[in-house]
Amino acid sequence: MSDQIPQTTEQHQIEALKQAVRSQFDEISQYKMANANLREELEASYKDVINRDAEINKLRLSQNLPNLTQLSKIVHKANAKWWQDIDTGEPLKRNKGECLSLIHSEVSEALEGERKSLMDDKLPQYPMAPVEIIDTIIRCLDYLAGFHPDVDVQEVFDAKMAYNATSEDHTHEARKIARGKQF
Numbered sequence: 001m002s003d004q005i006p007q008t009t010e011q012h013q014i015e016a017l018k019q020a021v022r023s024q025f026d027e028i029s030q031y032k033m034a035n036a037n038l039r040e041e042l043e044a045s046y047k048d049v050i051n052r053d054a055e056i057n058k059l060r061l062s063q064n065l066p067n068l069t070q071l072s073k074i075v076h077k078a079n080a081k082w083w084q085d086i087d088t089g090e091p092l093k094r095n096k097g098e099c100l101s102l103i104h105s106e107v108s109e110a111l112e113g114e115r116k117s118l119m120d121d122k123l124p125q126y127p128m129a130p131v132e133i134i135d136t137i138i139r140c141l142d143y144l145a146g147f148h149p150d151v152d153v154q155e156v157f158d159a160k161m162a163y164n165a166t167s168e169d170h171t172h173e174a175r176k177i178a179r180g181k182q183f
């Protein structure tokens with residue numbers, strides 16, 4: 001025979017509420033566990049990126065290939081004429097906004113190339129879009145060496161790649177939720 005005291009309606013309601021709270025706690029702890037697993041996966045992929053970057057850096061050094069910092073200086077040197085006064089040859093103080101707009105313009109040219117499936121007019125052996133993307137990269141590297149000569153471009157690149165690999169709003173899961181990044 002049960003020694004439990006028969007419960008009133010109120011006690012039933014309290015029990016039901018307690019049960020609901022308990023199951024919510026269960027749900028939260030399941031969510032926390034899933035999150036911890038996701039975090040572990042992200043950390044593993046972060047380590048993969050770091051290791052891969054270290055490998056690429058080693059390869060780059062062993063083959064004497066320039067890293068992005070050196071490449072930006074090389075591009076800047078090749079573009080030196082754009083940083084000089086056309087009459088006097090004296091160094092020119094360039095406008096950051098204008099230079100950033102010129103980067104936009106290269107991306108817009110790439111868009112036109114893709115929209116109309118054009119071949120490049122200056123290098124007709126290549127499609128226009130890749131050539132314009134390269135123009136974009138050249139302008140970006142020139143900008144970095146011209147306006148931020150003390151910044152280690154390769155270091156920033158490596159840091160941003162590692163960050164992107166672990167950034168939660170870049171995961172497929174986060175992108176599926178409402179207002180997640182769609183592209």
Ligand SMILES: [Mg+2]
Nearest residue numbers: 106109132135
């Ligand atoms: Mg162009």
